[in-house]
Amino acid sequence: MKHERRVRVMVAKPGLDGHDRGARIIARAYRDAGFEVVYTGLHQTPEEIVEAAIQEDVDMVGLSSLAGAHKYLFQTVVELLRERGAEDIVVCGGGIIPDEDIKKLKSAGVREIFTPGATLDEIVKWVKENVKPR
Amino acid sequence: MKDLVEKVTSGDVRTVARLIRDVDDGMPEVREALKELYPYTGNAYVIGITGAPGVGKSTLVDQMVAHLRKRGKTVGVLAVDPTSPFSGGAILGDRVRMQRHSMDSGVFIRSLATRGHFGGLTQSTRSAIDILDAMGKDVILVETVGVGQDEVDVVRSAHTTVIVVVPGMGDDIQAIKAGILEVGDIFLINKSDREGTDKTLNELRLMIEMDQKKFDKGLWKPPIIKVEAVFDKGVDDFLAAVDEHARYLEQTAGGLKSRRSPERVRQEMVEMIKARLFEEVLDKLTETGEFDRAVDAIVKGSLDPYSACEGLVFPALAGLPDEE
Ligand code: B12
Ligand SMILES: Nc1nc2c(ncn2[C@@H]2O[C@H](COP(=O)(O)OP(=O)(O)OP(=O)(O)O)[C@@H](O)[C@H]2O)c(=O)[nH]1
Ligand SMILES: [Mg+2]
Numbered sequence: 500m501k502h503e504r505r506v507r508v509m510v511a512k513p514g515l516d517g518h519d520r521g522a523r524i525i526a527r528a529y530r531d532a533g534f535e536v537v538y539t540g541l542h543q544t545p546e547e548i549v550e551a552a553i554q555e556d557v558d559m560v561g562l563s564s565l566a567g568a569h570k571y572l573f574q575t576v577v578e579l580l581r582e583r584g585a586e587d588i589v590v591c592g593g594g595i596i597p598d599e600d601i602k603k604l605k606s607a608g609v610r611e612i613f614t615p616g617a618t619l620d621e622i623v624k625w626v627k628e629n630v631k632p633r
Numbered sequence: 634m635k636d637l638v639e640k641v642t643s644g645d646v647r648t649v650a651r652l653i654r655d656v657d658d659g660m661p662e663v664r665e666a667l668k669e670l671y672p673y674t675g676n677a678y679v680i681g682i683t684g685a686p687g688v689g690k691s692t693l694v695d696q697m698v699a700h701l702r703k704r705g706k707t708v709g710v711l712a713v714d715p716t717s718p719f720s721g722g723a724i725l726g727d728r729v730r731m732q733r734h735s736m737d738s739g740v741f742i743r744s745l746a747t748r749g750h751f752g753g754l755t756q757s758t759r760s761a762i763d764i765l766d767a768m769g770k771d772v773i774l775v776e777t778v779g780v781g782q783d784e785v786d787v788v789r790s791a792h793t794t795v796i797v798v799v800p801g802m803g804d805d806i807q808a809i810k811a812g813i814l815e816v817g818d819i820f821l822i823n824k825s826d827r828e829g830t831d832k833t834l835n836e837l838r839l840m841i842e843m844d845q846k847k848f849d850k851g852l853w854k855p856p857i858i859k860v861e862a863v864f865d866k867g868v869d870d871f872l873a874a875v876d877e878h879a880r881y882l883e884q885t886a887g888g889l890k891s892r893r894s895p896e897r898v899r900q901e902m903v904e905m906i907k908a909r910l911f912e913e914v915l916d917k918l919t920e921t922g923e924f925d926r927a928v929d930a931i932v933k934g935s936l937d938p939y940s941a942c943e944g945l946v947f948p949a950l951a952g953l954p955d956e957e
Contacts, residue, residue: 537728540728
């Protein structure tokens, strides 16, 4: 046995939003950074995302939303993780998200939000600095 | 430890998820847990699904889960995807096709990355099967990475091995002949909505019938079944064939116990000893710095690798600690 923890993350698309280009690019960037990335695909409810995150024992859930329902969706994921006693799973996100919402989401427990223009280097670096294998 | 066994056998999802992670990450503590859980294993029926990349394995697994749930069976899924040899990372995408079962408490799905292991599975798959088995899942489905011809470790872990092909593979069917053909218990032609299905069916049939003498003696003859996984067509026929194979195993090989035949246990032990020895010896040599010194000496030309290996392995073996 090689006794070494690998970083495992999940990239998920909550809600009805069909814009998955960003999510796929992020998933690939995470893979290229050496993480194991579980991809859930489109149209996930927060409940489905949380259950999958627990079964997959990931260290972080990355949510992507470009269709405007991010406040409810991201917040619900954080709450459900807390309810399941899994608040040690870090939540971050990205997409088309206005500044005032970013503040609210962060105070609700979403650790970081990346908007269009954020570089993949930044996004990967953030995980390396903020997500430790549990 | 008692607590852990209690949690796993009562189906606690977080505990099971964590334990599989520990196995995957090679945490030494996990060995004790696996020993304790072993008595609770041996009750699940394990089905291996293998075939080239993109033939529809995950789509099929998703449909199998749906059908098995309708029959009241609980299901565990282990889905293996490849680790990138460049970064060590992996995109585990099999789950995309199965996410509709995420909220069903009778289903547990776990994605695994090969992490450099060959054979179509991960180093951890065997133990992960045991854990889902101890968890009480009735049926465990194991999807391999999209494999070539001789990467069929799943055969050793499964009661029934399913080989998935698609129409129009042409020469690939010829290639399959070498490795995979002998190990398939059931052949599926998926995507049989496509052209060339009957041609592929005939080619497969011809190839299987080359072993007709075996079948005449009463050995299992692998059926070939046309399915359209994405349209949920033929899946019932397929599961009926699995039932039939299970009955065959019941009559000839002890049913569920067939996974623990002397032959298989022997193979499994060889693998386990290999892995454990390698780990213990290499850990020790790395710790003492002997490994690096030998590498240096070989690079400098003052030692040949054959003598180096001998000089390392034998003393290391003699000095391995008793664990107690
Ligand atoms: C391409 C595109 C499409 C494509 C989508 C293809 C696909 N499969 O993804 C198509 C043509 C299908 C499409 C359709 C629609 N679109 Co459109 N689309 C765009 C467009 C032009 C670019 C989006 C994109 O792919 N960007 C490239 C990727 C890489 O960027 P990104 O996703 O933003 O990701 C970056 C960051 O946000 C962040 N990030 C994102 N997710 C995550 C996740 C994590 C974990 C992290 C760490 C970071 C992160 O990192 C990335 C790198 O910087 C945007 C406009 C824009 N400039 O954003 C509109 C836009 C998103 N679309 C819009 C609309 C309205 C629609 C439609 C409803 C149009 C219609 N009326 O039919 C449909 C709905 C589709 C659906 N089913 O949901 C609006 C959304 C407005 C809103 N938020 O309310 C936008 C903003 C255009 C606009 N200005 O009006 N669209
Ligand atoms: N036409 C057709 N397409 C199908 C059928 N079954 C699956 N597919 C499609 O085949 C593609 C690959 O399916 P997957 O289930 O991901 O294949 P896989 O074998 O698991 O792929 P890997 O895990 O990457 O090796 C998807 O786009 C499916 O929708 C089918 O019966 N007919
Ligand atoms: Mg697959």
